[in-house]
Amino acid sequence: MVGVVDADTHISESDGIWEFFEKEMYPRRPVRVSVPDDTLYGDSDVFWLIDGNIFPKPAGKGGFRLVTPSEARSQSSRGDITIASREITDPKIRLADMDRLGIETQVIYPTLFLIYLTKDPALEIALCRAYNKWLAQVWRADEDRLRWVAVLPLLSIEASIEEMRVAKENGATGIFFRGMESDMTLDNPYFFPVYQEAEKLDLPICIHTGSGAPTLIDLYDIDRNHSFAHGRVLPLFAFRDLIHNAIPEQFPKLRFGFVEASAGWAPFLVHILRRLMAKKWKFSNTQDLFQEYRMFIACEADEDIPYLAEFIGNDNIIIGSDYGHNDPSAEPMLVESLASRGDLSQELQDSILRTNPRVLYGL
Numbered sequence: 165m166v167g168v169v170d171a172d173t174h175i176s177e178s179d180g181i182w183e184f185f186e187k188e189m190y191p192r193r194p195v196r197v198s199v200p201d202d203t204l205y206g207d208s209d210v211f212w213l214i215d216g217n218i219f220p221k222p223a224g225k226g227g228f229r230l231v232t233p234s235e236a237r238s239q240s241s242r243g244d245i246t247i248a249s250r251e252i253t254d255p256k257i258r259l260a261d262m263d264r265l266g267i268e269t270q271v272i273y274p275t276l277f278l279i280y281l282t283k284d285p286a287l288e289i290a291l292c293r294a295y296n297k298w299l300a301q302v303w304r305a306d307e308d309r310l311r312w313v314a315v316l317p318l319l320s321i322e323a324s325i326e327e328m329r330v331a332k333e334n335g336a337t338g339i340f341f342r343g344m345e346s347d348m349t350l351d352n353p354y355f356f357p358v359y360q361e362a363e364k365l366d367l368p369i370c371i372h373t374g375s376g377a378p379t380l381i382d383l384y385d386i387d388r389n390h391s392f393a394h395g396r397v398l399p400l401f402a403f404r405d406l407i408h409n410a411i412p413e414q415f416p417k418l419r420f421g422f423v424e425a426s427a428g429w430a431p432f433l434v435h436i437l438r439r440l441m442a443k444k445w446k447f448s449n450t451q452d453l454f455q456e457y458r459m460f461i462a463c464e465a466d467e468d469i470p471y472l473a474e475f476i477g478n479d480n481i482i483i484g485s486d487y488g489h490n491d492p493s494a495e496p497m498l499v500e501s502l503a504s505r506g507d508l509s510q511e512l513q514d515s516i517l518r519t520n521p522r523v524l525y526g527l
Contacts, residue, residue, distance in 0.1 A: 166268060167514075168499060169521035172372075172423050172462055172484020173270040175302075176232040176239070177212075177295070178251040184294035192287055193294075194219075194276075196233050207237035214291075215282045227386030228375055228395070231489055232275045242490060250488045255305035261487075262309065266499045270487065271337060271525055272299065272312040273423070278374035278395070280346065280381075285319040292317040296331050303335030311525065313338040313370050316358065318345050325361045332365045337525040338421065339367050342376030343398025351405040359415045366526050368419035368460075371399045399425040400433060403459070407437055412457040419458040421524050424486060424493055427463035427472050434475075451477035460524045463516070464493065465501035469508060478512055482521045 182193035194212040201209055208222035210233045220230040231239055234247045248254040249261050252272075262270060274295060282288050292315045299312040314331035316324040316339060328339060339362050341350060348354055350371065362369055373396050375381045380394040399422045406412065406420065434453065438445050447453045454460075454476050462482050463469055473481055483502070486494040495501055502513050521527070 167518040167522075168267050169269045169271065169482075169518060169525070169527065170262075170265075170267045170485050170487060170498070171271055171421075171482040171521040171524070172273060172486055174231075174250075174273050174275050174486065174488035175252050175299070176234050176247075176250040176488055177274065177276045178232075178234065178253060180251075180253060181294050181298040184297040185290050186293075189286065189290040192290065194291075196235060198235075201237065207241075209238075210236040212276065215284060215287055219276060219279060219281065221386075223386060225385050226382040227384075228279055228381065228391055229386065230275055230278070244490060244496070245488065252302050252310075255302055255310060259306060259309060265485070265487075265496060267485075269309050269311060269527065271484070271521070272302070272310065273340065273370075273372055274313075274315055275488070277315045277340065278342070278372070280342075280376050280378045283319070283346075285317065285323075288317040288319050289323045291315075292323075292327060296327055296334075296336070299336070300331070300334035307335060311335060311337040311527065313340045313372075314367075315340045318355070318358070321354070321357050324358055328358070328361050328365060328367065332367060336367065337527060338370040341369055341371045341402070342374035342395075343371055343400065343402040343425075344377040344380070346377065347379065349405045350402040351409040351411050356414070359411070359418055363415045363418040366417075368421055368524055368526070370421045370423055371402050372423045373399060373425050396425060399423070400429050403430075404433055404437065407453070407457065408440065412459070417458075419460065419524055419526075421460045421462070421482070423462045423484060425462070426467060427461040427476065427481065428467055430461055430472065431475050450475050451480075454480040460520060465495045465498055465505075469502075469505075469512070469516075473512055478515050479520060479523075481516050482524060483516050 185193040194214045197213045198210045211218040221227045222229045249257045314336040375395045485498045
């Protein structure tokens with residue numbers, strides 16, 4: 165357990181978060197709504213109502229599934245993790261579960277904010293501010309073990325920078341991005357002030373799977389296509405665009421993490437980039453790329469990790485359990501899973517579980 169960092173865990177947002185809405189915005193806070201159990205939504209029968217829309221939308225085109233609200237039958241009946249731990253309404257329960265799993269520190273990502281929520285800057289500011297205040301409260305329960313990634317109201321760069329500064333003072337260890345944000349890719353100069361401030365604050369840009377581009381999500385049917393095209397592959401788009409446009413060179417101390425998209429795609433995309441950039445390619449080998457650009461990729465425990473370590477470098481691979489979620493990415497026993505493989509040296513395991521995530525997150 166000593167030193168082990170779970171680089172990707174989640175909170176299931178609860179009603180308590182929205183109590184941090186300021187008075188003038190309080191009537192616009194998310195509220196829970198429910199439907200009868202005989203609708204096409206099945207056991208996903210409780211939603212958040214936000215700005216006139218429901219989240220999640222667990223059926224049809226433009227659909228997506230989330231583990232929040234916890235009151236939905238699909239979530240309240242789960243036996244793997246208690247609601248109090250998923251929502252972190254009682255941090256002691258979360259910490260006890262971490263002890264059971266052999267985890268010293270968790271880095272906590274959102275769930276609801278995996279989806280693009282609103283086009284209204286004032287509402288987005290209120291949502292992000294309330295969430296960040298809740299996670300600051302969680303951090304105070306154990307400032308060494310419960311760390312978190314801040315969400316930003318990116319419709320307002322000024323408000324985003326303010327949130328970053330407050331979050332840094334309250335235990336945040338990264339800045340949350342999806343692979344696309346609204347109609348912009350992450351190489352867009354619009355985001356440069358955020359990158360500049362993150363560099364000053366020593367906070368990495370944490371690019372997590374999520375449906376940040378509403379135009380894309382509307383193209384797919386959740387029952388037929390799941391979230392692959394509008395959520396899981398977007399960090400790959402970001403990786404390609406950041407490298408092709410040499411964004412890390414403009415922010416020479418800024419670190420980047422690519423989280424919950426697995427790691428097996430890295431050789432494919434680097435191959436594409438090398439051909440695309442041809443004579444502009446400056447790296448003598450692939451490990452130099454990840455080292456020089458300070459890019460870390462979260463692998464999954466059943467991938468070909470020895471091959472990926474040779475390609476990416478032992479110092480740039482991390483791993484997360486997806487704790488709190490119950491989708492195919494979840495790997496709650498990640499420490500045991502890595503140890504039981506038999507093809508990973510103790511040194512490489514220590515790099516993935518201890519050293520590398522501490523470097524990425526500045527722990």
